[in-house]
Amino acid sequence: MRLPFTASLAALQSLVVVAHGHAGGSDSDHHVLLPVQLRAPTAEHFLPIVSNDTYDFGCRPIARPVTADGSSSRQYFELHALLTRDQIAHLSHEYRSTDVSLHEQTLTKRAATAPIGTGDRFQSGTVAPKGLGTQASGTTIASIMNLNEISSAVNGLVSVYKTVTTFTLPYKTFEGRTQFAAYVGAGTDTSKYHLYLSAAVHARERGGPDNLIYWISDLLSANKTGSGLTYGKKTYTNAQVKSVLAAGIVFFPVVNPDGVAYDQSSGSLWRKNRNTKSGSSGASVGVDINRNFDFLWNFPKYFASSASPASTSPSSQTFYGTAAQSEPETKNHVSVYDKFPKIRWFMDVHSAAGDILYSWGDDENQSTNTAMNFLSSTYDGKRGIVGDTAYKEYIPSADATNVKKVADATVAAMKAVGGRSYITQQAVGLYATSGATDDYAFSRYWSKSGQVNKVYGYTMEFGYSTNFYPTLTEFNQNILDTNAGFMDWALAAISVGLE
Numbered sequence: 001m002r003l004p005f006t007a008s009l010a011a012l013q014s015l016v017v018v019a020h021g022h023a024g025g026s027d028s029d030h031h032v033l034l035p036v037q038l039r040a041p042t043a044e045h046f047l048p049i050v051s052n053d054t055y056d057f058g059c060r061p062i063a064r065p066v067t068a069d070g071s072s073s074r075q076y077f078e079l080h081a082l083l084t085r086d087q088i089a090h091l092s093h094e095y096r097s098t099d100v101s102l103h104e105q106t107l108t109k110r111a112a113t114a115p116i117g118t119g120d121r122f123q124s125g126t127v128a129p130k131g132l133g134t135q136a137s138g139t140t141i142a143s144i145m146n147l148n149e150i151s152s153a154v155n156g157l158v159s160v161y162k163t164v165t166t167f168t169l170p171y172k173t174f175e176g177r178t179q180f181a182a183y184v185g186a187g188t189d190t191s192k193y194h195l196y197l198s199a200a201v202h203a204r205e206r207g208g209p210d211n212l213i214y215w216i217s218d219l220l221s222a223n224k225t226g227s228g229l230t231y232g233k234k235t236y237t238n239a240q241v242k243s244v245l246a247a248g249i250v251f252f253p254v255v256n257p258d259g260v261a262y263d264q265s266s267g268s269l270w271r272k273n274r275n276t277k278s279g280s281s282g283a284s285v286g287v288d289i290n291r292n293f294d295f296l297w298n299f300p301k302y303f304a305s306s307a308s309p310a311s312t313s314p315s316s317q318t319f320y321g322t323a324a325q326s327e328p329e330t331k332n333h334v335s336v337y338d339k340f341p342k343i344r345w346f347m348d349v350h351s352a353a354g355d356i357l358y359s360w361g362d363d364e365n366q367s368t369n370t371a372m373n374f375l376s377s378t379y380d381g382k383r384g385i386v387g388d389t390a391y392k393e394y395i396p397s398a399d400a401t402n403v404k405k406v407a408d409a410t411v412a413a414m415k416a417v418g419g420r421s422y423i424t425q426q427a428v429g430l431y432a433t434s435g436a437t438d439d440y441a442f443s444r445y446w447s448k449s450g451q452v453n454k455v456y457g458y459t460m461e462f463g464y465s466t467n468f469y470p471t472l473t474e475f476n477q478n479i480l481d482t483n484a485g486f487m488d489w490a491l492a493a494i495s496v497g498l499e
């Protein structure tokens, strides 16, 4: 149970639940997750709800300002969630007579979600995928790759272009799958690779691997034919393609294959991996890989008690696991930094919020007090509260400038495609996270006493809010948006510096 908002909230209004197309009520509906928008006059209104780790806020909770008719005046803040009918009923009761309202999203007006491919369109790794940036405008891809097709697609690139190299990662997943990643563009010397991208840490975020693989496909095709790339209204020259490849790209297209296999077969909006160590049925199965990295992982110790950057509960979507890097997927992700010691820029591809997040994610940034940092035990128990002065995370001002500059360039490119709007945001937004891929990437330099390369870490959340299963139109738009984003992210990174 959460405490309701206090009476200090002004302008009390009735809670409204707007339901569309749901008869609701049968027993079988109890675990079905329904997309809901919560609205409130300020983002702070959502803090008590976000602190409850039984609710599902997607990749990370994001409160977005909503403006009416494109004007600059802010109307309200919106928080997307996926809730069961019981949770909706509970919250509706809890927040009646407050400024917070719940609105169920209309599902009936949406087209069917994009299908998962059947069979293997890449014919056991003998046919290379073809991206949208090297094909005629209006060309579309007919389905999302199934798990087998993802590896077949990468093998297709290897066999057709000869310049892509795959490698096996050291740890097998809980269900015994062997994981792989690949590198391209800078030859055989692994110290020449400066860009690292990964996808499908969260299983249900469909299209992530496709976005990444089609982009690599475009780079290779354009490089070979001497052409440029076109994503909607955004174009790139062949010289830019060659420049991006020369930066050296490492890509890990499916970080969570057990979860993806389960999600693709069950359609259950599955997020975590499939480890049953802490729970063997229903929602208690699995660890959130994006809370399992070794960055302030033991959050009950490091964060303020009122912050909830992850969860100790196995049934939560943000369950942090049994130890930092307890999961094979996490260890494999980390092993890539050891194999490619000069990685400088990292991008983790998620959905679905429409933003680029930059460091840090544990608290607000500050560049004045070097002693106030994630390694200092002085601040244990104080981290993670946005808007206070007890703790803010240290980031050197030059780094703060760099990470923001590249995030802005990425978002500008994604908007320039002409499909939808994206925003940049510091990863903490209003709500802290612990153990995430992006913060881990950036923290390594300090936690390893400057003995490893500094890595700027980003999270891209493509697509539309809590819309993890895109329609076919959205799936194709996501490919265009993300691929332009990857291009300008890489170009801006090159401009800031790879060494």
Ligand SMILES: [Zn+2]
Pocket (backbone or CB within 6 Å): 058, 059, 060, 201, 202, 205, 350, 351
């Ligand atoms: Zn995610």
